[in-house]
Amino acid sequence: MDRDEVVKEIDVFLTKSLQEKLWLMQYPVRPVECSYEDEQFITTKVKPQQKKVSIEVALDTTSNSYLSSKGEHLAMSVDGPVPKGPPTYASGKLDRIELTSLEGMPKCDRYAIASVANGQLHLTPLSAIIQMRPDLGFLDKAEESSKLRAQLLELDEESSQDEEEKKMEPITKKYEKQETAEQKSRRMQSYGYMRLELDKEDWRKCTYHKTREELSARLRRRLLADSNESVDSYCTPTDYLDLLIPKSTADIGDEPDKPSNTLSSAQLKTMSLNDQVKNIVTNAKVIKWTQLIDLLDDEVDHSLVIKALQQVAVLVQGCWVVKSDILYPKDSFSAHSASPADVISRARDYMLWKFTQTRSLIRKEVSSVVKIPPDELKEMLSHIARPRVKQGWVFNLEYDFDFVNRNKDVVQRQQMMWDAKYQQLCKHFKLTKDGKPIEMSKSRRRRNSSKSKSRSDMSDTDGEKTPTLEQTKPAFAFPNDAHIKSSPTESIVKNEGSDTDTLVRELSALLRDKLLVNSVLNMSDMRHMYQTKLAQCPPGHVLATGVSDTVLEKAILTCGAVKVHYMKPPGSTSTFYLLADTDDGLAPARKIFISLMQQSSRLRSNALKQELERCNIAIAEETVKHILKGYCVFRAGVWHLKGSIDN
Numbered sequence: 001m002d003r004d005e006v007v008k009e010i011d012v013f014l015t016k017s018l019q020e021k022l023w024l025m026q027y028p029v030r031p032v033e034c035s036y037e038d039e040q041f042i043t044t045k046v047k048p049q050q051k052k053v054s055i056e057v058a059l060d061t062t063s064n065s066y067l068s069s070k071g072e073h074l075a076m077s078v079d080g081p082v083p084k085g086p087p088t089y090a091s092g093k094l095d096r097i098e099l100t101s102l103e104g105m106p107k108c109d110r111y112a113i114a115s116v117a118n119g120q121l122h123l124t125p126l127s128a129i130i131q132m133r134p135d136l137g138f139l140d141k142a143e144e145s146s147k148l149r150a151q152l153l154e155l156d157e158e159s160s161q162d163e164e165e166k167k168m169e170p171i172t173k174k175y176e177k178q179e180t181a182e183q184k185s186r187r188m189q190s191y192g193y194m195r196l197e198l199d200k201e202d203w204r205k206c207t208y209h210k211t212r213e214e215l216s217a218r219l220r221r222r223l224l225a226d227s228n229e230s231v232d233s234y235c236t237p238t239d240y241l242d243l244l245i246p247k248s249t250a251d252i253g254d255e256p257d258k259p260s261n262t263l264s265s266a267q268l269k270t271m272s273l274n275d276q277v278k279n280i281v282t283n284a285k286v287i288k289w290t291q292l293i294d295l296l297d298d299e300v301d302h303s304l305v306i307k308a309l310q311q312v313a314v315l316v317q318g319c320w321v322v323k324s325d326i327l328y329p330k331d332s333f334s335a336h337s338a339s340p341a342d343v344i345s346r347a348r349d350y351m352l353w354k355f356t357q358t359r360s361l362i363r364k365e366v367s368s369v370v371k372i373p374p375d376e377l378k379e380m381l382s383h384i385a386r387p388r389v390k391q392g393w394v395f396n397l398e399y400d401f402d403f404v405n406r407n408k409d410v411v412q413r414q415q416m417m418w419d420a421k422y423q424q425l426c427k428h429f430k431l432t433k434d435g436k437p438i439e440m441s442k443s444r445r446r447r448n449s450s451k452s453k454s455r456s457d458m459s460d461t462d463g464e465k466t467p468t469l470e471q472t473k474p475a476f477a478f479p480n481d482a483h484i485k486s487s488p489t490e491s492i493v494k495n496e497g498s499d500t501d502t503l504v505r506e507l508s509a510l511l512r513d514k515l516l517v518n519s520v521l522n523m524s525d526m527r528h529m530y531q532t533k534l535a536q537c538p539p540g541h542v543l544a545t546g547v548s549d550t551v552l553e554k555a556i557l558t559c560g561a562v563k564v565h566y567m568k569p570p571g572s573t574s575t576f577y578l579l580a581d582t583d584d585g586l587a588p589a590r591k592i593f594i595s596l597m598q599q600s601s602r603l604r605s606n607a608l609k610q611e612l613e614r615c616n617i618a619i620a621e622e623t624v625k626h627i628l629k630g631y632c633v634f635r636a637g638v639w640h641l642k643g644s645i646d647n
Contacts, residue, residue, distance in 0.1 A: 012121045013225035023051070023115060023128045026104055037211060042096055045203040051128040053101040054135075057206065061093055068093065077142035080149065088141070098135040102594050105129040115223045118626060122224045157531075164349050186338040273300065277308040281322045285383040286396055288319050289403045306410060315414035317354050317398030321384055324348040335375040348374045348380050350425050354416055355384070355395055358535040362392040500551070503542050507555035515559055519579045519630045520642045526552045553577075562594050564641070576641055578631060588617055593627055602638045603628075 030036075040058040047053075060066060075089040089095060105111070110124040133256035178355060179187070187193055209215045213475065268276050280295055282289060296305065313320040328334070332341040347370035354361045367377055377609055385393040404411050422423075423432065512535055530547055537543050557563065558579025565574070578594050592611050596603055632639035 010121050014123050015225040015470045018223045019125045020127050022126055024126050026131045028131055030134055041208040044206050044208045046206055047201050047203060047632055049201050050198055055099045056096050059094050061095055068473045078138050080145055088348055099132045100135040101130040101132055104131040117224050125221050185333055189338050242262055265402060271303060274308045278312045281313045282326055286319055287399055288400050316352055318404045319396055334376060336379060337376045349421060360392045360394040360535055504555045506542055508558045511558040512557050513560060515579050521577050523549055524645055564597050589627060602640055604638060
């Protein structure tokens with residue numbers, strides 16, 4: 001294709017003499033041929049901070065296009081038949097209209113006014129673009145005036161008909177509620193508060209100068225540049241073209257997997273190495289070493305990349321995750337809940353530390369410690385993890401064994417950093433040595449007070465010790481050498497030579513808490529609880545030796561549960577474990593309920609009441625319902641065990 005011929009070259013100049021003061025005013029509802037040049041301007045006001053303009057323009061009441069009767073009616077509607085104060089329209093007619101501005105373009109830094117003079121093009125950047133439209137606020141005033149007159153008429157009628165004395169009304173004092181720092185920050189970031197602050201700006205009166213006046217002509221001359229100084233450029237013409245149109249150096253199908261939200265290669269080349277690493281990690285949130293190297297230059301020094309990485313990211317499961325203080329700078333606030341940055345940053349550090357211990361975590365467990373809004377925590381988790389059924393939130397990327405094995409010194413430094421960080425988190429969140437809140441540990445001890453003495457005796461004979469901080473925090477290793485056998489007839493895998501009683505006690509303590517809450521458990525529930533607990537345990541823990549269904553059943557029966565076979569419609573059976581040993585004084589009634597469930601796969605409330613009366617156990621009807629709701633769900637007039645039927 002033949003190239004187009006260059007007809008003419010024009011020099012372009014940039015002038016900044018009116019850069020911060022030049023506004024473009026548009027009139028979208030005014031025809032082009034009907035300008036305001038010959039109109040009379042009564043008042044002109046401006047709010048510079050909000051970039052608002054208000055202009056009152058006189059109306060020609062003698063024009064053939066003006067309906068006098070309608071103008072008089074509108075004026076009387078606003079001022080009333082007898083104005084109490086200075087009238088809005090002294091002439092008795094609607095003799096003027098107000099033009100107010102609306103923001104036409106939120107960001108106009110890419111727009112400029114162009115002037116052509118002497119074969120040269122002069123550009124002046126715009127500070128604001130506004131649109132002037134008629135303000136029909138006088139109609140609102142007319143409506144308010146009519147409502148006020150109607151209310152006054154009603155009050156006059158009531159006062160003439162009712163001459164009784166007014167009743168005395170009590171006067172109450174109201175005190176302003178003290179705000180916390182978080183509540184104050186939320187209020188200051190609300191739309192209502194910002195609107196109130198903007199309304200505090202006063203109107204400034206100014207003078208309108210028409211186009212033909214000398215001052216307007218003098219200002220227009222300032223749109224032309226008075227010097228021939230060149231504009232500084234920070235890149236060569238070739239680099240500038242490369243930024244506009246990046247070159248394709250490889251086939252798209254051959255590109256390596258890259259994290260989302262990364263900058264283009266052309267944009268990265270204009271930055272220093274530290275800025276490149278920071279931008280990539282900040283946008284990706286979590287990234288592998290190989291992914292990062294693929295995004296950088298081929299000749300980059302890997303030692304410099306690692307040095308830059310450690311300034312903006314931390315090592316989690318062999319992958320690099322952006323630091324919390326990079327995402328939440330000091331003295332800033334969260335966009336979701338307006339919480340202070342230090343609170344959100346500390347909560348995110350605890351979440352990252354949890355991921356150094358396990359592949360997955362439960363959101364409710366983290367929320368009980370960090371105590372931040374659920375939406376905020378879910379947003380943080382979604383950046384580096386994904387939800388999985390019966391697993392909780394699983395880390396997004398696979399464990400990078402290759403990087404860990406090749407960079408032992410980096411892993412060791414990161415481990416020391418996490419040790420120091422964990423000590424700070426323990427002091428702030430008041431955690432025990434196993435990473436649990438002190439309040440939670442106390443409540444669990446209170447629930448298990450009935451068996452605390454026997455357990456302490458057994459732990460003394462076995463010589464168990466409280467796990468130390470080092471035992472509970474393996475930063476880059478996970479218990480992947482244990483699994484559950486699904487058949488109860490098979491023996492425990494990899495448990496030869498271990499203390500079975502200790503294993504049963506650990507499982508009993510785990511299952512007892514869940515049984516007190518749910519009252520009913522099945523083998524599937526217990527396997528899921530074991531897998532979740534196993535993921536949080538360090539290597540070498542007694543639970544990592546492997547557990548079979550037989551051991552799980554022995555542990556749940558040790559907790560005081562009773563085994564019940566539930567008959568399904570096809571004739572198959574399903575096994576459930578029901579809580580029988582409780583401290584609420586209802587243990588006899590619970591045992592009668594369990595005996596009835598062992599005889600039949602379904603139960604009606606009347607059958608339970610009759611059996612209780614036969615055994616001379618007198619309890620209220622509400623208590624009977626409480627027992628049934630604890631174990632069962634109600635379907636079609638019959639009570640079924642929880643988990644036995646589809647919800």
